[in-house]
Amino acid sequence: MGVRKNILITGASAGLGEQMARDFAARGRNLALCARRLDRLQALRDELLAAHPGITVAVRELDVTDHPRVFEVFEAFRADLGRLDRVVVNAGGGKGRPIGTGGFDTNLHSARTNFVAALAQCEAAVQIFRDQRHGHLVMISSMSAMRGLPRGMTTYAAAKAGVAALAEGVRADLLGTPVKVTTVFPGYIVSEANPAARPKPLMVSTERGVRxxxxxxxxxxxxAQVPAWPWAPLGFMMRHAPLRAVARFS
Structure with missing residues (x-):
């Protein structure tokens, strides 16, 4: 397969998804962008078309926890662009509460948003790719997926580990076919989508992280662990270090 010309990105109205749209537009790609905030998507579409008038940008409102709507929107984008060459399953959120402290509703919402909704997006994308007989599924996990983490990160880390396992299972199922699967494990990247996150060591800007x-x-x-330095070696450390050390680092 040559250049992946038509790219769908979920959660594209802010944060990593919004910046990915800018970076792919600069590479001349056509974009299908969806998120809950349609006004933000429309403003982003106008910005991208002004900067790169040769591309096509389609936008649609989508709450990824509305599972039937996920399938409808993905198929509509396919009709808009003629085909989908790459789908980036990016939408998610990081809120959580320590387990057993009365935060079940918050943690359930995190699990639904970060894993169950990712499953719906994965199903919709791979259904299209199987029909097309080509495509590239990109699952955005997190370095948090490397180990179980404490406090408010517990459910989020578990959901992102589930995303990584889901992607690996799909990859195993599609070995030898023209459909490719990539799992991306971002480290600490500044994101408008999570403005309350406390600054952490090794955190990089949205622009650098998304590049x-x-x-x-x-x-x-x-x-891929990104940025590769220092997250590739840190990923090895996180998987093999004593749990006490990992908990302290998180």
């Missing part, structure tokens, strides 16, 4: 994500996506490898 690394887009480079990794374009390579179409099975997995």
């Amino acid at each position: 690394a994500m887009v480079r990794a996506i374009e390579r179409e490898r099975a997995q």
Whole structure:
């Protein structure tokens, strides 16, 4: 397969998804952008078309926890662009509460948003790719998926680990076919979508972090920790270090 010309990105109205749209537009790609905030998507579409008048940008409102709507929107985008070459399953959120402290509703919402909704997006995308007999599924996980994490990160980390396992299972199912699957594990990247997150060591700007994500996506490898330095070696450490050390680092 040559250049992935038509790219669908969920959660594109802010944060990493919005910046990915800018980076892919700068590469001359056509975009299908969806999120809950249609006004933000329309403003982004206008910005991208002004900067890159040769591309096509389609936008649609979508709450990814509305599962039937996910399938409808993905098919509508396919009709808009003629085909979908790449789908980036990016929509999600990081809110959570320590387990057993009365925050079940918050944690349930996190699990539904970060895993169950990702499953719906994955199903819709791969259904299209199987029919087209080509495509590239990109699942945005997190470095949090490397280990179980404490406090408010517990459910989020578990959901993102589920996303990574889901992607690996789909990859195994599609080995030897023209459909490729990439799992991206972002490290600490500043994101408008999570403005309350406290600053962390090793945190990089949205622009720098997303540049690394887009480079990794374009390579179409099975997995990528981004930015590669220091997150590739830190990923090894997180998987093998004593749990007490991992909990302290998180």
